[in-house]
Amino acid sequence: MKRPVLFTAAGFLLAFCAAPALAQSSATAPTLDARGLPTHNAELGLPYEPEGAGQTDHDAIRRRVLDVLAQQFGTFRDRTASMAQEIDAWCAASGAAPAPQAVSEAYRAAYLAWAPLDSYQFGPIEARGAALTVNFWPDKKGFVKRGLAMLHGLPAETRADPAEIAHLSAAIQGFPAIERLLLESTPDCPSLTGISGNLTRIAAELYDDWFAPEGWADLARSAGPDNPVYLSAEEFTKQIYTALDFGLIRIAEARLSRPLGEPTRSYPRRAEAWRSELSLALIDAQLTGIGQMIEFGLAGDIIEPSRNWVLRVVDQAHERIGRIGMPLHEAVKAPQTRIRAEAVQTKIRYLQLQLAQDIGPGLGVDTGFSAADGD
Amino acid sequence: MAHGLNRRRFLAAGAAAGLAAQGLSAPAWAACGGAVLLSAASRPDNATWIIGLSREGKIAFAQPTPDRAHAAAAHPARAEVIAFARRPGRFAMVIDCASGKLLAQLDPAAGRHFYGHGAFTADGALLLTTENAFDEGVGIIGIWDTSDGYRRIGEVPSGGVGPHQILRLSSGAFAVANGGIQTHPDFGRAKLNLPSMQPNLTYLSEAGAILEQVAPPPHLHHNSIRHLAQTPDGRVAVALQWQGSPLQNAPLTAWHRRGEALEFLEHPQNARLKTYAGSIALSGDGAVLGVTGPKGGAVLFFDAQTGAPLGWSAQAEAAGAAALADQSGLIITVKGGLAIGGPEGLTPLAVDRDLSWDNHLIAL
Numbered sequence A: 001m002k003r004p005v006l007f008t009a010a011g012f013l014l015a016f017c018a019a020p021a022l023a024q025s026s027a028t029a030p031t032l033d034a035r036g037l038p039t040h041n042a043e044l045g046l047p048y049e050p051e052g053a054g055q056t057d058h059d060a061i062r063r064r065v066l067d068v069l070a071q072q073f074g075t076f077r078d079r080t081a082s083m084a085q086e087i088d089a090w091c092a093a094s095g096a097a098p099a100p101q102a103v104s105e106a107y108r109a110a111y112l113a114w115a116p117l118d119s120y121q122f123g124p125i126e127a128r129g130a131a132l133t134v135n136f137w138p139d140k141k142g143f144v145k146r147g148l149a150m151l152h153g154l155p156a157e158t159r160a161d162p163a164e165i166a167h168l169s170a171a172i173q174g175f176p177a178i179e180r181l182l183l184e185s186t187p188d189c190p191s192l193t194g195i196s197g198n199l200t201r202i203a204a205e206l207y208d209d210w211f212a213p214e215g216w217a218d219l220a221r222s223a224g225p226d227n228p229v230y231l232s233a234e235e236f237t238k239q240i241y242t243a244l245d246f247g248l249i250r251i252a253e254a255r256l257s258r259p260l261g262e263p264t265r266s267y268p269r270r271a272e273a274w275r276s277e278l279s280l281a282l283i284d285a286q287l288t289g290i291g292q293m294i295e296f297g298l299a300g301d302i303i304e305p306s307r308n309w310v311l312r313v314v315d316q317a318h319e320r321i322g323r324i325g326m327p328l329h330e331a332v333k334a335p336q337t338r339i340r341a342e343a344v345q346t347k348i349r350y351l352q353l354q355l356a357q358d359i360g361p362g363l364g365v366d367t368g369f370s371a372a373d374g375d
Numbered sequence B: 001m002a003h004g005l006n007r008r009r010f011l012a013a014g015a016a017a018g019l020a021a022q023g024l025s026a027p028a029w030a031a032c033g034g035a036v037l038l039s040a041a042s043r044p045d046n047a048t049w050i051i052g053l054s055r056e057g058k059i060a061f062a063q064p065t066p067d068r069a070h071a072a073a074a075h076p077a078r079a080e081v082i083a084f085a086r087r088p089g090r091f092a093m094v095i096d097c098a099s100g101k102l103l104a105q106l107d108p109a110a111g112r113h114f115y116g117h118g119a120f121t122a123d124g125a126l127l128l129t130t131e132n133a134f135d136e137g138v139g140i141i142g143i144w145d146t147s148d149g150y151r152r153i154g155e156v157p158s159g160g161v162g163p164h165q166i167l168r169l170s171s172g173a174f175a176v177a178n179g180g181i182q183t184h185p186d187f188g189r190a191k192l193n194l195p196s197m198q199p200n201l202t203y204l205s206e207a208g209a210i211l212e213q214v215a216p217p218p219h220l221h222h223n224s225i226r227h228l229a230q231t232p233d234g235r236v237a238v239a240l241q242w243q244g245s246p247l248q249n250a251p252l253t254a255w256h257r258r259g260e261a262l263e264f265l266e267h268p269q270n271a272r273l274k275t276y277a278g279s280i281a282l283s284g285d286g287a288v289l290g291v292t293g294p295k296g297g298a299v300l301f302f303d304a305q306t307g308a309p310l311g312w313s314a315q316a317e318a319a320g321a322a323a324l325a326d327q328s329g330l331i332i333t334v335k336g337g338l339a340i341g342g343p344e345g346l347t348p349l350a351v352d353r354d355l356s357w358d359n360h361l362i363a364l
Helices: A008-017 A058-093 A101-119 A130-134 A143-152 A175-183 A189-211 A216-221 A233-260 A279-301 A304-324 A335-363 B002-023
Strands: B037-042 B048-053 B059-064 B069-074 B080-085 B092-096 B101-106 B112-120 B126-133 B138-145 B151-157 B163-168 B174-178 B200-204 B210-214 B223-230 B236-242 B253-256 B280-282 B288-293 B298-303 B309-314 B330-334 B337-342 B345-350 B356-363
Touching: A058 A101, A058 A189, A058 A216, A058 A233, A058 A279, A101 A175, A101 A233, A101 A279, A130 A189, A143 A175, A143 A189, A175 A189, A189 A216, A233 A279, A233 A335, A279 A304, A279 A335, A304 A335, B037 B069, B037 B080, B048 B069, B069 B356, B080 B112, B112 B138, B126 B163, B138 B163, B138 B174, B174 B223, B200 B223, B223 B280, B236 B280, B236 B288, B288 B330, B330 B356
Parallel strands: B069 B112, B112 B163, B163 B223
Antiparallel strands: B037 B048, B037 B356, B048 B059, B069 B080, B080 B092, B092 B101, B112 B126, B126 B138, B138 B151, B163 B174, B174 B200, B200 B210, B223 B236, B236 B253, B280 B288, B288 B298, B298 B309, B330 B337, B337 B345
16 A cells, blocks of 8 residues: 655654653663553552552652653743744844744644643643633634734734733734744734744743642642642542543544534634644644653553553554545545544544543542532 | 623513512422432432432432533422533433423523523523623523523623522522633633633622622632522622632632622631632521532531631532521531531431532522
């Protein structure tokens, strides 16, 4: 069979996925399975007993999960800063269309670094309202376009000031606004400077909200009866598990469902970031983040056959994304390619089911609901 | 404007219902299989139910629900209860509590979902539901005609974002807890506007007009007003959920008298609620205000006349709170069953099945 031609975004995506894997923190050299994964609890240096016999170590999970989060939030912080630098350099040089490759690649890298964080809509992201400011999507009422029209009417020094941008509509503060600005025939450098500068601040604040002293990570580390959020380390595990499930829902029920529409009618322009053809790369990056959290965060505290199995399903989902072979908004237009996008959705939903059946019960966190979930 | 049109229909419907209400019969609640209390609940297998309980804690009826339910409201005259889906709610079910049968299912209007609570007008003619007009990001009160198969006949603005509980007051007017939190079904239960959230308590006339609004002071704008109870002397007591830094021990109980400012009630054990007050209710004799903390596993008590703190009790998963008119104390849903009493102590009453209660307990 001929390998499908990779489009630009997918090419980039491969580069993204090939980024160095997270370092194992264990000093001991673990036994590796066929996937190259350690087969035992890295914290204890002990192999897992057969199914059902192991005890989940929520303190160990918390340590590793925070490592993964620090890496993911740190990448987002660094890449938004790089994007702002590239935009500033371009604007200082000429600011003429089209945007140079360095700028569009920095934009892609920063946007894709956000994708894994979309799953963690609690704590700092929620407190900062960052889900909307960073990525105002879906935008059913055209707020981004309207917001930018308003922005264009402001003086250049206002547009270029990140602090001014921070006070404007959430719709013009994030990647969807930058995407439109980068594609304009006469680039609005002041707006790009102001928005990317503000986004850099948001990304740095999110990282610090998590990992600076007395941040959310410290809150998780001090779980216990007197902690205002987590009464036990297990509650933090449950939050992360719920976040992974939420990430899969976002992929299947928003990122894929919106452009897929109904069986007889698709909506190509409802695909996220269709203008820059990043829809599938964003899905792939979010899935990569979920896989990282399972592999390196939950790691050996998931009973062995389940972990291998779920990671295999993650790999299968990645493969199905690769097989689409064209941008998502193109793929949904014709029945013969639409089916490939549906196949990804089916696999993501299947993955969700596997999480619920294997991972949740294995961690002892999927114990049904209680009033403590709140409302 | 659609709102204006709907508002007129609401007014007309309300007036007609008021006339019809003259001949109301006594409540038919005796027919309810002995149920005096109602709560949403689930089993360990995640099956979800609306449970009717007798005063002895026996299950009088159990109605399965398609998904997790949140709160319920009892019709003032007919033996009907309506149970609401947990937000973002896609269903509300009207249950004949004599037979346990489903009488009607309410589907949200296009672009709307339920927020988990509702209230009947005093004459029972209309049902009002808190709803999210999610693409506009504004709160709505949906209006349903109970005499016409619970047909939706209109809507009015809730006066804020994220309306949660709506409570009928003794005057016949309504109090609405506009929590201030913007949510959108595409984002599940994520809170989208915490930096700019502006909760308020809104009073609506029986005809749906905004009578008065009161909000926390600016430094407490992260304090989401979510649940309500009326004290015997006419104040509206409020249970709050703090969305600011969890390290800040913000007050989670307040009350309000029309025309005055919102007054926060201090309690030395406030931190035990873990920034989150669940239900709020008056004791049967009206002397005590109880506030539950399902996250912190605690119940705090206040003097319902002075607002002074009256002690607390550790109760795992303390969630729903209600009172029966012929019992002096409070009834709280807790892990494993009910806890009955007040500041002097709570007596456990086990419920005979492995049920996990959802947030609210309703006295029928």
